[in-house]
Amino acid sequence: MTDKRGKERIIIHIDYDCFYASVWENLRPELRTVPLGIQQKSILATCNYIARERGVKKLQLIKDAKAACPDLVIVNGEDLTPFRDASRSIFNFIAGTLVGTNQMERLGFDEIFIDVTALVDHNLALLLNSAPGDTFSFHLTLSPPHTTFPINLHNLPPYTHPSDSIPPSFSSLSLDTSGQAQPPETIRLLQRLYLATHLATHLRTLVKSTHNHTASAGISTSKTLAKLAGTINKPDAQTVLHPTTTQAFLDKFEIGKIPGIGRKAATIIRQLVNPLIEPEEQLHEEWFEDVKQKVTVLEVRTKLTQVDLARSPLGGTEAAKVWAWIHGLDDQGVGAKKTVPSQITVEDTFRSLTRAEAVMEVLDRLHSKMLSRMSSELVEDPEAAGGVGKKRWIAVPKTYRLSIRTRKHGFGNRVSRSMPLPSWVLSGVINGDNEGTVGRLSREMGWNLMKRALKEEGEERGWDLQLVNVGVAGIEGAEGGRRTIGEFFGGKGKQTVREEVAEVEEMDGEWELWEEECYVDGEEDEDVWGVCSVCGGRMLRFTLEAHARFHALEHSEGMDMDMA
DNA sequence: ATGGATGAG
DNA sequence: CATTCTCATCCAT
Numbered sequence: 001m002t003d004k005r006g007k008e009r010i011i012i013h014i015d016y017d018c019f020y021a022s023v024w025e026n027l028r029p030e031l032r033t034v035p036l037g038i039q040q041k042s043i044l045a046t047c048n049y050i051a052r053e054r055g056v057k058k059l060q061l062i063k064d065a066k067a068a069c070p071d072l073v074i075v076n077g078e079d080l081t082p083f084r085d086a087s088r089s090i091f092n093f094i095a096g097t098l099v100g101t102n103q104m105e106r107l108g109f110d111e112i113f114i115d116v117t118a119l120v121d122h123n124l125a126l127l128l129n130s131a132p133g134d135t136f137s138f139h140l141t142l143s144p145p146h147t148t149f150p151i152n153l154h155n156l157p158p159y160t161h162p163s164d165s166i167p168p169s170f171s172s173l174s175l176d177t178s179g180q181a182q183p184p185e186t187i188r189l190l191q192r193l194y195l196a197t198h199l200a201t202h203l204r205t206l207v208k209s210t211h212n213h214t215a216s217a218g219i220s221t222s223k224t225l226a227k228l229a230g231t232i233n234k235p236d237a238q239t240v241l242h243p244t245t246t247q248a249f250l251d252k253f254e255i256g257k258i259p260g261i262g263r264k265a266a267t268i269i270r271q272l273v274n275p276l277i278e279p280e281e282q283l284h285e286e287w288f289e290d291v292k293q294k295v296t297v298l299e300v301r302t303k304l305t306q307v308d309l310a311r312s313p314l315g316g317t318e319a320a321k322v323w324a325w326i327h328g329l330d331d332q333g334v335g336a337k338k339t340v341p342s343q344i345t346v347e348d349t350f351r352s353l354t355r356a357e358a359v360m361e362v363l364d365r366l367h368s369k370m371l372s373r374m375s376s377e378l379v380e381d382p383e384a385a386g387g388v389g390k391k392r393w394i395a396v397p398k399t400y401r402l403s404i405r406t407r408k409h410g411f412g413n414r415v416s417r418s419m420p421l422p423s424w425v426l427s428g429v430i431n432g433d434n435e436g437t438v439g440r441l442s443r444e445m446g447w448n449l450m451k452r453a454l455k456e457e458g459e460e461r462g463w464d465l466q467l468v469n470v471g472v473a474g475i476e477g478a479e480g481g482r483r484t485i486g487e488f489f490g491g492k493g494k495q496t497v498r499e500e501v502a503e504v505e506e507m508d509g510e511w512e513l514w515e516e517e518c519y520v521d522g523e524e525d526e527d528v529w530g531v532c533s534v535c536g537g538r539m540l541r542f543t544l545e546a547h548a549r550f551h552a553l554e555h556s557e558g559m560d561m562d563m564a
Numbered sequence: 565a566t567g568g569a570t571g572a573g
Numbered sequence: 574c575a576t577t578c579t580c581a582t583c584c585a586t
Contacts, residue, residue: 019573040577046573059576080578108573108580262571263574317583347578399565416567469578474565 008189008243009117010196011334013218013226014203016090017235019110020077021048022213023086028075035069037062038077041349045077049235078348083109090211094203095337100142103334113223115334116199118142120192127195132171138198151198159233161249165242170194189243193219197240204238220246222330227259246328251298258297258325265322268312270295273303297326340378340395345471346370352407353465359450363442366470371437374429374472391430397421398474400441402449405467406457414467415457417449421472446470 016022020038025031025048035051037044044065047056055068065072077083087109094112095104103115119142127136137148153170160166167173173190174182182190200217207213217238218230225241228249232239241249250258256266273295309319324330346369353359378396382389403416422445428437454463 015573043576045577061576078578084579106580110573260571264570341580342582343580345579349577401567403567413568418566420565471579 008192008221009115010120010192011220011223011226012114012116012196012200012203013223013230014094014112014114014200014207014215015217015227015230015234016110016207016213016215018046018048019087019213020046020083021051023083024075024077026086026212027082031073031075034073035071037065037072037074039074040076040078044074047072080109086211086213090207090213093210094207097147097203097206098140099147102336104337105335106338111227113226113334116196117192120195120199123195124188124191127170127191136170138195138202149202151195151202156194157197157201157238159237159239161229161232161239161241162245165245166190166194166240186244189221193221193240193243197238200238200240204236222328223332223334224259224325224330225249225328228253228257250326250328251296251301253297254294255297255300255326258322260325261322265314265318268314269300269304269309269322272308272312273299301326340475342475343471343473344370344373344377344397344475345401345469345473346373347403347467347469349467350465353468354463359465359468360442360447362468363446363470364438366468367438367441367446368434370470370472371425371429371434371441375432378475379429393426393430395475396426397472398476399472400425400445400449401469401471401473402446402453403467403469403471404450404453404465406454407464407466408462414469415453416469417453418473419445419449421474425472441470 021036024036024038031048033050035048035054035056037047037051037056039045039062042062044056044058044060044062046058047065051065051069051072054072056065056072060068062074087106091104091106091112094114098104098114098116098119101114101116101119105113107113119140122142123136123138126139130136134153135150136153138151140147140149154168156166156168165177167175167177170191173194174187176182196219200219204215204217207215214236216230216234216236218226218228218232219238219240220226220229221241221243225246229239229241255261255269256263261269270293274293306319306323309322310316312319314322346366348362348366350362353362374397378394379391380394381391383391398421399418400421401416401418403414405414425437425441425445428434428440
């Protein structure tokens, strides 16, 4: 514990440049030469560098962006499918290139952390044991069959931070820039960073040649430092941090720029450093930008103690993390490669959504996308891949969730309600019965949870939805599992019975109206609808019997299935 | 487990 | 500040 030198991890962080814009430029090459913005509703999610030179900003209102740059070309980016696909493709490509390194983590669609410690140590051993030369074959794999790329041992790719703090020649790493001999631990760490820097360049070159995306990268000894290092030179560039100057590097950052310190934590910490600022001044409107104090990491370190942070609303746990991060101590590991997401959500936003009919249309549309994604991301189909065999679940979600934001309860936050995911959703996906399942999801799941949420939030009249989000969660990576149709009946365990949903809803005013609009089309009478006594789902009466059989199966066959 | 808060891009 | 459309983790219950 006393001496960590020589045991430092080596982390590469890669960040694709203005990713959404870049994806569109690949889709439509003529967009490469024009100022390009990606629109989501009233804002630009991002824009290319040509647009940035013309004064366009990320997250700018569309009208402001057009004012700044009248010939801005705008494409719609509300459907994230092409971005998600490109992101996966690049990630899988890099994973396939670095066979044997499992610590590879995506952050959003456009960033990757890679822990290259084992790979670099392997190569350093090879290099130190080989005859001296001008080049070295870097091994991308830890065991045969090997793929390699050549590195020039007299040339370190740009950039280093501080500038030119690491000599370009591998054999000169034992001396610093003023010719001073370095301690052996430092030399070894520099040698490892040297190799990782070449690797980062190689990976960026490969991503450019195979996927036509430029990227920026940072190379250092922790996730925090690697990520921050990558911000120094961009786009299409990379930076390796000199390992003995990291504190000075961190000290210059505004506290809110440190990954993991977001808006809330940053505001609390700024207040502690400078109590003169009133909360309203910190949080409101136009002046915000002017009044907001920039509080640097150095100030936090020198004007506060960890105890100050711990006694603040941050609390002891957060305080300890923050205190460690700003002192360059970051033991956050790079997670294992993830093949399946832990949740799949789909959402849309609105200026105003009040009519029941419109709400049901929205639910149908969102559920349709949700089911497609479940099918493509959670189901393996050997036949679609040109082979034979049954479809099987790679991983199964446990929960269905609906989140909304209303105008009244508006700012800030979403309210959500969730239920165990019924088995008929899973069978619908496997059987490809998208249409029937969508309708059922909207009527029995989405609608009921929305009623619950609005009722419990005291918005049974005068509601006005601004956001509707549906999704499945609790997806557990089930690698190597053998799950076929039928298993989900027994494999999911017992579902919670929610009494309140089964109750006859008693609502007044507009709620009834809303419900009538949706369910009573003039010809329907009460006898058409029934409520399941087990799960409370509302459904057409003639489907109740079949529905009850699902529940029976759930309970009777539960123990026969392969639950690990 | 559920639902909210907070973080990330 | 939040704007968009996600995704992840932590915490109280």
